[in-house]
Amino acid sequence: MLLLQEHILFISFRPRAATTHLSFPHRCIFSNTRFATTAIAAAVAASASPAPFAVEDYLVASCHLTPKQAVKASKVLSHLKSPSRPEAVIAFLSDLGLSHADVAAVVVYDPLLLCSEVDKTLVPRLAELRDIGLSPSQIVRLVLVDPARFRRPTIISKLQYYLPLFGSFETLLQALKNNSYLLSSDLENVVKPNVALLRECGLDDCDIAKLCIPVPRLLTTNPERVQAMVARAEDVGVPRGSAMFRHALLAVAFLSEEKIAAKVEFLKKTFGWSDAEVAIAVAKLLVVLRNSQDRLLRMSEFLMSEVGLEPEYIARRPAMLTYSLEARLRPRYYVVKFLKENGLLRHDRSYYTAAQVSEKVFLEKYIHPYKKAVPCLAEDYAATLRGKVPTRFILQEPKIVSKSI
Numbered sequence: 001m002l003l004l005q006e007h008i009l010f011i012s013f014r015p016r017a018a019t020t021h022l023s024f025p026h027r028c029i030f031s032n033t034r035f036a037t038t039a040i041a042a043a044v045a046a047s048a049s050p051a052p053f054a055v056e057d058y059l060v061a062s063c064h065l066t067p068k069q070a071v072k073a074s075k076v077l078s079h080l081k082s083p084s085r086p087e088a089v090i091a092f093l094s095d096l097g098l099s100h101a102d103v104a105a106v107v108v109y110d111p112l113l114l115c116s117e118v119d120k121t122l123v124p125r126l127a128e129l130r131d132i133g134l135s136p137s138q139i140v141r142l143v144l145v146d147p148a149r150f151r152r153p154t155i156i157s158k159l160q161y162y163l164p165l166f167g168s169f170e171t172l173l174q175a176l177k178n179n180s181y182l183l184s185s186d187l188e189n190v191v192k193p194n195v196a197l198l199r200e201c202g203l204d205d206c207d208i209a210k211l212c213i214p215v216p217r218l219l220t221t222n223p224e225r226v227q228a229m230v231a232r233a234e235d236v237g238v239p240r241g242s243a244m245f246r247h248a249l250l251a252v253a254f255l256s257e258e259k260i261a262a263k264v265e266f267l268k269k270t271f272g273w274s275d276a277e278v279a280i281a282v283a284k285l286l287v288v289l290r291n292s293q294d295r296l297l298r299m300s301e302f303l304m305s306e307v308g309l310e311p312e313y314i315a316r317r318p319a320m321l322t323y324s325l326e327a328r329l330r331p332r333y334y335v336v337k338f339l340k341e342n343g344l345l346r347h348d349r350s351y352y353t354a355a356q357v358s359e360k361v362f363l364e365k366y367i368h369p370y371k372k373a374v375p376c377l378a379e380d381y382a383a384t385l386r387g388k389v390p391t392r393f394i395l396q397e398p399k400i401v402s403k404s405i
Helices: 002-012 024-048 055-063 067-074 084-096 100-109 111-115 118-131 136-145 154-166 169-178 187-200 205-212 223-235 245-252 257-271 275-284 286-290 293-306 311-315 318-322 325-341 351-356 359-370 377-385
Strands: none
Touching: 055 067, 055 084, 055 100, 067 100, 084 100, 084 111, 084 118, 084 136, 100 111, 100 136, 118 136, 118 154, 136 169, 154 169, 154 187, 154 205, 169 205, 187 205, 187 223, 205 245, 223 245, 223 257, 245 286, 257 275, 257 286, 257 293, 257 311, 275 286, 275 311, 275 318, 286 318, 293 311, 293 318, 293 325, 311 318, 318 351, 325 351, 325 359, 325 377, 351 359, 359 377
């Protein structure tokens, strides 16, 4: 290499006149030398240039994504040429209080967050959220619910509207977990008209907030559909402004007229109810319209065939249809039946009374008083709660005589 460099210097400093008489071999040497020099320079430049930014590897190493998650997220981040902006975003999220697992969840949910400008977007948004009264921990929880909306300026006006409506950040957060579209829906043309209609029906903000938990899309669906829900609630016999109207909306929400009619026919067929008895049951407990057919069928078989209750009796006490068959109705029935058959409980004591009380009250009135007469009663009852029915609950045994009763 040194000889090559000396040769180049020698040629470059020779007089111009002499160079005009260079023979062909000399020109060839000069040309080859220039080619070699260019190749060497190119090789040096290539070795000095940085390797292309590998998005997938970065997502795994720095954002803690799984390889599968990284492949999916990298499809929308293929334009990134360096880690500078993502690293700034990750540092911002870490300073905010997000753990490695939180950062991974946020990036999986919204990969484009890594492309945000920290100084121009994220820092100002953080300041705005603090200005409307959110604490650092609340902001973190909000980011985890919907990181895509966090970086958009519209989130501020929507939170300013929702916070008074829902009454607290906790209630709003629960609604957002069920329906993150609250932060993306059109506030003026969708949400506010729906709220106004519900208020016209006699619901206050507390009622509306309660409805949004079991019926998440109530505020974000098309206002015409909400108007149809209100009409169907009135059709089942609950007028606007009544105390039951919220429950009526809950029962018919997103059920078509055809589905409601089909459910009414199924109730009549399954429980042997007349139109009047269906009306009584629905008026007392509108949620019965939302019970699945399989559940209602199992309930009817147990209450009518096993317990022996009359259709009208059930219609006037539809709350029984909301209790758990395995964890409440059947275990308590076995206890009451056993106590009656053995003369420990009056035969006129209502099974419904035993079914509707809390677990604590049931133990106090139907288990604890009979510890001496039936020492294994508590153990047998516990077995029924686990799905095992002791023999003594199935076979009628001789009556137990106890002086304590």
